[in-house]
Amino acid sequence: MTTVITFGTFDVLHVGHLRILERSRALGDRLVVGVSSDALNLSKKNRQAVFSEDERCELVASLRVVDEVFVEESLEQKREYILRFGADVLVMGDDWAGRFDEFNDVCRVEYLPRTPSISTTAVIEHISGMSAS
Ligand code: C2G
Numbered sequence: 001m002t003t004v005i006t007f008g009t010f011d012v013l014h015v016g017h018l019r020i021l022e023r024s025r026a027l028g029d030r031l032v033v034g035v036s037s038d039a040l041n042l043s044k045k046n047r048q049a050v051f052s053e054d055e056r057c058e059l060v061a062s063l064r065v066v067d068e069v070f071v072e073e074s075l076e077q078k079r080e081y082i083l084r085f086g087a088d089v090l091v092m093g094d095d096w097a098g099r100f101d102e103f104n105d106v107c108r109v110e111y112l113p114r115t116p117s118i119s120t121t122a123v124i125e126h127i128s129g130m131s132a133s
Helices: 015-025 038-045 053-061 075-084 101-105 120-132
Strands: 003-008 030-036 068-072 089-093 108-112
Touching (some): 003 015, 003 075, 030 053, 068 075, 101 108
Parallel strands (some): 089 108
């Protein structure tokens, strides 16, 4: 059984998130997703997530390609998470390319191309523009 692990905030869930989760799952038999806590997201993005960590976990867990979800408390615990879930593959979007190569000793590390032209920030800005019109 090949376990794949990936991480993210997954705020305002969109097809860019879905595509990397689908592609991650396709690399193994089981996909475990670490969803950033509200505190971790604030420290990474300098803004509150639109949806709470509970809601973001619920949405990600509802996806057919996701087998297990947990709350990612810090970027520094990645090795612990990889070992806890027995992950054979760590997948991240290529905006993180190279950042997690240190884990090559415990799992395969794959960086997949981001889905172009969509981001949580762009979706928020688009909706904000709509409400103004
Ligand atoms: N992503 C993507 N295409 C997009 C947007 C996002 O492939 N258009 C990918 C990102 O590369 C990431 C995942 O979707 O692998 C989740 O993206 P975010 O929710 O923005 O998460 P991020 O802030 O990158 O958090 O421990 C690592 C961090 O928790 C990752």
